[in-house]
Amino acid sequence: MSAKKKENMFSRELISFIEKWRNKPGNLIMILHQVQEEFGYVSREAADQVAYMLDIPLAKIYGVLSFYHFFKTTKPGDHNIQVCLGTACYLKGGDMLVEELGSLLGIGLNEVTEDGRFSLEGVRCVGCCGLAPVLTVGKEVFGKVTKDQLPGIISKFS
Amino acid sequence: MSYRNYILVCGGTACESSKATEIYEALVNEIKHQNLTEEVQVIKTGCFGFCEQGPIVKILPEDSFYVQVTPADAKELVEEHIVKGREVKRLLYNKDKSKKHAKVEDIEFYQKQFRIVLRNCGFIDPENIDEYIAREGYAALEKVLFEMTPDQVIDELRTAGLRGRGGAGFPTWMKWNFTKQANGECKYVVCNADEGDPGAYMDRSTLEGDPHSVLEAMTIAGRTVGANQGFIYIRAEYPLAIHRLEIAMAQAREYGLLGKNILNSGFDFDIEIRLGAGAFVCGEETALLASIEGKRGMPVPRPPFPAVKGLWGMPTVINNVETWANIPVIMLKGGDWFSQIGTADSHGTKVFALTGKIRNSGLVEVPMGTTLREIIYDIGGGIANDRKFKAVQTGGPSGGVITADYLDTPIDFASLTKLGSMMGSGGMIVMDEDDCIVDVAKFYLNFSVEESCGKCSPCRIGGRTLANLLEKITKGNGELKDIEQMKEIGSAMKKASLCALGQTAPNPILSTLNYFEDEYMAHIVDKKCPAGKCKSLITYNILEDKCIGCTACARKCPVGAISGERRSVHVIDQAACIKCGACFDTCKFGAIEVR
Numbered sequence: 100m101s102a103k104k105k106e107n108m109f110s111r112e113l114i115s116f117i118e119k120w121r122n123k124p125g126n127l128i129m130i131l132h133q134v135q136e137e138f139g140y141v142s143r144e145a146a147d148q149v150a151y152m153l154d155i156p157l158a159k160i161y162g163v164l165s166f167y168h169f170f171k172t173t174k175p176g177d178h179n180i181q182v183c184l185g186t187a188c189y190l191k192g193g194d195m196l197v198e199e200l201g202s203l204l205g206i207g208l209n210e211v212t213e214d215g216r217f218s219l220e221g222v223r224c225v226g227c228c229g230l231a232p233v234l235t236v237g238k239e240v241f242g243k244v245t246k247d248q249l250p251g252i253i254s255k256f257s
Numbered sequence: 258m259s260y261r262n263y264i265l266v267c268g269g270t271a272c273e274s275s276k277a278t279e280i281y282e283a284l285v286n287e288i289k290h291q292n293l294t295e296e297v298q299v300i301k302t303g304c305f306g307f308c309e310q311g312p313i314v315k316i317l318p319e320d321s322f323y324v325q326v327t328p329a330d331a332k333e334l335v336e337e338h339i340v341k342g343r344e345v346k347r348l349l350y351n352k353d354k355s356k357k358h359a360k361v362e363d364i365e366f367y368q369k370q371f372r373i374v375l376r377n378c379g380f381i382d383p384e385n386i387d388e389y390i391a392r393e394g395y396a397a398l399e400k401v402l403f404e405m406t407p408d409q410v411i412d413e414l415r416t417a418g419l420r421g422r423g424g425a426g427f428p429t430w431m432k433w434n435f436t437k438q439a440n441g442e443c444k445y446v447v448c449n450a451d452e453g454d455p456g457a458y459m460d461r462s463t464l465e466g467d468p469h470s471v472l473e474a475m476t477i478a479g480r481t482v483g484a485n486q487g488f489i490y491i492r493a494e495y496p497l498a499i500h501r502l503e504i505a506m507a508q509a510r511e512y513g514l515l516g517k518n519i520l521n522s523g524f525d526f527d528i529e530i531r532l533g534a535g536a537f538v539c540g541e542e543t544a545l546l547a548s549i550e551g552k553r554g555m556p557v558p559r560p561p562f563p564a565v566k567g568l569w570g571m572p573t574v575i576n577n578v579e580t581w582a583n584i585p586v587i588m589l590k591g592g593d594w595f596s597q598i599g600t601a602d603s604h605g606t607k608v609f610a611l612t613g614k615i616r617n618s619g620l621v622e623v624p625m626g627t628t629l630r631e632i633i634y635d636i637g638g639g640i641a642n643d644r645k646f647k648a649v650q651t652g653g654p655s656g657g658v659i660t661a662d663y664l665d666t667p668i669d670f671a672s673l674t675k676l677g678s679m680m681g682s683g684g685m686i687v688m689d690e691d692d693c694i695v696d697v698a699k700f701y702l703n704f705s706v707e708e709s710c711g712k713c714s715p716c717r718i719g720g721r722t723l724a725n726l727l728e729k730i731t732k733g734n735g736e737l738k739d740i741e742q743m744k745e746i747g748s749a750m751k752k753a754s755l756c757a758l759g760q761t762a763p764n765p766i767l768s769t770l771n772y773f774e775d776e777y778m779a780h781i782v783d784k785k786c787p788a789g790k791c792k793s794l795i796t797y798n799i800l801e802d803k804c805i806g807c808t809a810c811a812r813k814c815p816v817g818a819i820s821g822e823r824r825s826v827h828v829i830d831q832a833a834c835i836k837c838g839a840c841f842d843t844c845k846f847g848a849i850e851v852r
Contacts, residue, residue, distance in 0.1 A: 124569065125531065127551035132493060132532050166553040166710070167534030169493050185455035186650070186686050187612035189700055198837075202815075223535070225494065226458035227271040228612035229308025229619055240274030246839075 108148055113137050117152050127153070127163055131170060140171035168223075176211045176218030178256045181235045185224030188232040196232055197221055199246045203253060216257065261296040262339055263317040264288075267379065269304030269462055270497055272312040276328055277301070280312055283331030288339070297339055300388075303378035303466015306620035307366050310350055315361070315379070322361050323348040366617050369636055371598070371624045373606050374459075374582040378466030383501050386508040389469040395514055397585035398473050398480075402522040405588075407437060407481040416592025418604040419584070423449055423540070423577030424655065424681045425757070426603070426670040429584075432574055435564035436482040439572035444484035446475050447568065447575040449545055450491035450498070453537035454653035455704065457684035459608040460578035462620050464491070464498040467582065468505035472515060472528060474584035478574050479526040487528040488568070490545055494535065502530060537654075537708035540682075541756045542567075542575045544710065555710045556756035577682070579608055599625030603669035607680065613650075613687040616641050623668075630664040633687060644689035648772070652681030654701045654708075655761030657768025658694070677768040679761070693790035694773040695780055698765045699727040705762035716759025719750040723766060731791040735781035740770065789851035792836040796852050799840075801826050803848035810840035810849065 109117075116133050120126040130153070134145050141164055150157040164170045180200060184193045197219070201207055204217050211218040227233050230242025236256055241248070266272075266281045284299045305313045310324035314334065321344050323334065330348060337343050350364060361367055372378075381388035389395070401410055414430035421427045436444060448471055452460040464471060475487045491499055506528060509515035517525045531549045538544045539554040546568050548554035567573025583605060587595050596604045603625040609632065612618050616638035623632060629649060633639065640646050648658040657678035659666070666672050670680050688697065702724040711717045723746055726739050747763030754760045770777060779785050786794040799810075799819075804826045811819040811827055818834045821827030829840070841849045 125549050125551035128534055128548065129532060129551075132534070162553055163551070167536050169533075169535035186653070186684065186700065187456045187618075189455075190613050190686065190688065190692055190697075195838075223453065223494075223537075224455040224458065225270075226452075226461050227274055227308070228456055228458060228610060229271050229311065230274065231612065231618075233274075242271075242274060246842075 108144060109134075110137060114152075117149070121153065127155070127160070128167070131160070131163065135170060140174050142172070142174070146172075174211070174215075175220070177216050178236050179218045179220060181220045181222045181225075183223075183225045183227075183231070183233040183235075184221040185228065185231075187228035188224075191231040193221075193232040195246060196234060196244060196249065199249055200234075200253075203249055217253070260298045262298075264297065264299045264334075264339075265302045265315040265317065265379065266299065267303075267305045267311060267313040268301035268383070268497075269308070269311075269378075269465055270458070270495075271304070271308040273497065275312045277312040279328040280314065280326055280331060283328045284314075284335065287331050287335040291335060291340060293335075293339065300382045301384075302381060303383050304375075304462040304620060305379040306370075306375065306462070306622075307350075307364075307617065308620065309616070309618040314348075319344070320361055322350045322364065324350040365638070366619065366621075366636055369627060369631055370622050371606055372622050373586050373595075373598075374463060374579050374608050375466070375620065375622045376586065377470065378462060381467070383466050383468055384504050386469060386505065386512060386514075389467070393589060394469055394585075395473055397588035398476055398514065399520060401477045401480055401588055402520060402524060407483075410477065410481045410588070411437065413587060413592040414584075417587045417595035418592070419580065419587060419595065420603060420670065421577060422579035422583075422607065422682070424652070424679065426680060429576060429580055432564050432576070433478060433482055435562065436484075436572045436574045439565045441571040443486070443571055444482055445568045445571055445573040446478045446482070446484045446487040447546070447549070447563075447573055448475055448487065448489040448491075448581055449540065449542070449575055449577045450489055450495075451533045451540045451545060452492060452495075452578070452682065453540045453708075454682050454684045456612050456686050457610045457653060457682050459610055459620060459683045461492075461495050461498050463578050463582050463608070464495070465501055468498075468502045469509065470585055471578055471581045472502075472505055472509055474576075474581040475528060476515065476519065476526045477584060477588060478576070480524055482572070482574055484574070485525050485527070487526065488531050488549055489528060490531050490533060490539070490549055492535070493532040499530060499532070506530075536710075537704070538710045538756070538758050541758060544756070545575065546573065553710070555712045556758075558755060579683070600667060600669045602671045603680075607668065607683060609651075609683045609685040611637050611685050611687070614641050614644060614689040614692070615639075615687040625669045626667040628665050628667050629659060632668075632685065633664070637687070640687065640689050642689075644691060647688045647690050647692060648694070650678070650686040650688065650697070650765075651684065652679035652761075652764070653684045654704045655679060655757065655764055656681045656684075657764050658688075658697075658772060660772045677764070677771055679764070691788055691790070693731075693786050693788035694769045694776045695727060695731055695786075696788075696790045698769045699724065699731055701765035702727055702762065705758065709758065709762070713753075713755040713759060715750045715753040716755070716762060719746050719754075720759065720762050722746055723750075723763060727766070730777065730780050731786070731793065733780070733784045733791075733793045735777075737781060739781065740774075740777060744770065785852075795836060796831060797829055797834060797836065797838070797841060798850050798852060799827050799829055800848045800850055803846050805846060805848070807846075809843050809845070813839045813843040815839060 314323040419429045539548045544554040544556040563573045608622045706720045806824040818830045
């Protein structure tokens with residue numbers, strides 16, 4: 100793959116962000132955040148591109164990607180449902196929500212529905228413990244969720 | 258310019274998720290609509306702390322405390338309260354109906370609280386530096402720059418006796434002094450805002466509600482130890498806090514309070530934000546520094562401590578958000594004042610995120626030495642749904658449980674450690690009789706296993722083995738020797754792990770074994786889960802004398818395991834039952850029992 104073709108996969112903003120951070124020490128995590136912000140995950144191609152632009156080994160990038168939970172290397176669904184599994188939510192039945200959502204969507208944790216519409220993820224404390232149990236879909240937060248509300252929440256995004 | 262009324266809308270994450278932004282906008286529109294923009298100001302503040310009752314709207318000067326407000330209420334609040342001067346009674350927080358209105362200081366949730374760290378949360382607009390300055394903001398920095406020597410600053414901290422609020426409780430003045438005395442081409446100041454303990458959100462609320470307090474304190478530290486660059490390492494999962502920090506930093510630079518030649522003192526200091534990426538171990542200081550350097554966040558053995566050899570090998574002061582937020586107040590009011598608050602061992606206050614099976618969930622700040630009973634029953638309002646208190650967990654995955662027998666213990670660093678738990682960062686999770694203690698231990702162990710960086714074997718292998726043993730016990734396959742084995746592995750991990758994550762990971766097991774050994778025994782010997790949580794150990798049964806044959810449970814059962822004619826007693830086919838509990842939740846007659 101030619102260098103020029105590679106450049107095309109990133110937006111102009113992303114490229115200028117990387118340029119700005121190129122010479123700053125400790126830039127890799129900040130750059131990967133920006134890549135994930137643009138694509139929703141960090142694909143192999145994107146990782147290749149970052150390695151090329153920063154002139155560092157791909158292994159170093161995967162070392163970081165695989166260490167941190169926040170980074171995804173596979174494409175999430177259009178609507179990523181994140182169920183909080185922090186302690187307060189767990190005590191109030193966060194795990195039940197995961198189970199129920201799994202059976203409603205026909206997928207397990209960290210899987211994507213066949214049509215690519217939904218993915219299901221368990222996350223650490225979102226910090227709304229007063230609203231436990233909590234789940235988020237995109238930027239929207241649902242608090243004090245009961246199993247009965249789940250079909251409604253899903254259909255809202257279908 | 259002063260206004261006739263101020264409407265404060267909580268803009269913390271919990272209230273924002275319940276539409277606080279829409280409420281704010283509706284109020285602004287309504288004020289415009291009534292042509293009152295000259296007389297009434299609507300402000301979005303940081304967290305009020307009383308998350309259970311959110312979204313919260315407070316109107317000054319009457320100090321009316323409105324709770325569970327919706328965007329639709331905006332019109333009535335403006336028309337009634339602001340225009341006609343009549344409080345909207347149905348929205349007031351008021352348990353005691355005889356009182357005319359509940360002033361904030363009358364609300365029992367706030368009565369025993371004492372706010373130093375959260376002094377500005379819920380009072381100021383965190384996106385407006387002028388409001389911070391109006392409440393003595395940056396006065397401490399000015400004092401440090403022009404009236405105090407670095408040694409005086411450190412002395413003041415020593416007199417105050419401030420100890421790190423991130424969990425370990427190391428004296429702050431010592432950290433600063435080590436860094437000050439260390440030699441290095443340059444030095445760094447770091448704020449640890451990687452709040453990873455599940456069930457804790459003190460630091461996030463502080464940053465969201467009062468970001469300048471942390472910026473000011475870091476600048477003070479920079480001046481004291483001789484650093485010109487600071488970093489705030491914050492979880493990427495906290496977008497609102499990051500956003501407010503960015504605004505605050507830009508405003509501080511504009512005012513000459515950050516950047517080159519601060520307040521014409523000749524001192525340069527600037528701060529950059531670095532994002533975490535969801536690794537609990539990065540709360541450990543050496544791992545955090547590795548992460549700022551863009552690497553895998555793996556701890557390294559100490560010494561050398563970061564104070565001597567930290568970020569990029571340079572002397573580095575690292576403090577947690579809550580510790581930072583204390584510092585401007587200490588500089589202004591003096592170490593003596595601060596040391597009067599709290600107990601002999603621990604001075605000042607502590608912020609706790611009070612959650613779990615508690616009536617009033619929220620963020621509370623109390624003087625050290627307050628008892629657990631006061632926090633849980635007076636501030637927290639007791640256990641939700643009138644269930645029975647079982648235990649309170651502090652210290653998150655590194656801590657332990659405290660039982661009813663010890664509720665009168667005054668909270669400080671030493672007393673919690675003595676009880677086999679720890680202060681930790683401030684998560685306080687209340688459990689009731691429906692919570693299975695073995696299941697809770699398993700929850701924490703699985704957390705630590707997932708978060709172990711894998712570098713040292715005691716933590717990597719020991720943690721996994723412990724989690725497997727707990728899994729075995731909750732599945733009903735436990736043996737008596739498992740308990741001994743868990744104790745043995747736990748004590749080995751404590752001694753041999755590289756960092757605090759591995760050293761403290763067994764605590765949830767060791768502490769629950771200490772107080773609830775009988776519950777472990779019930780799982781192992783009787784193959785029963787007394788709380789009815791561990792699915793492999795429970796059965797659902799229909800009580801003949803209570804079932805009226807309404808068929809509700811049979812219709813709800815997802816696997817068709819319940820059969821029976823209408824108006825006659827139903828039966829659960831135990832072989833088909835998946836123990837989802839749907840029948841139990843559905844039955845209105847209490848005819849289903851869990852055994």
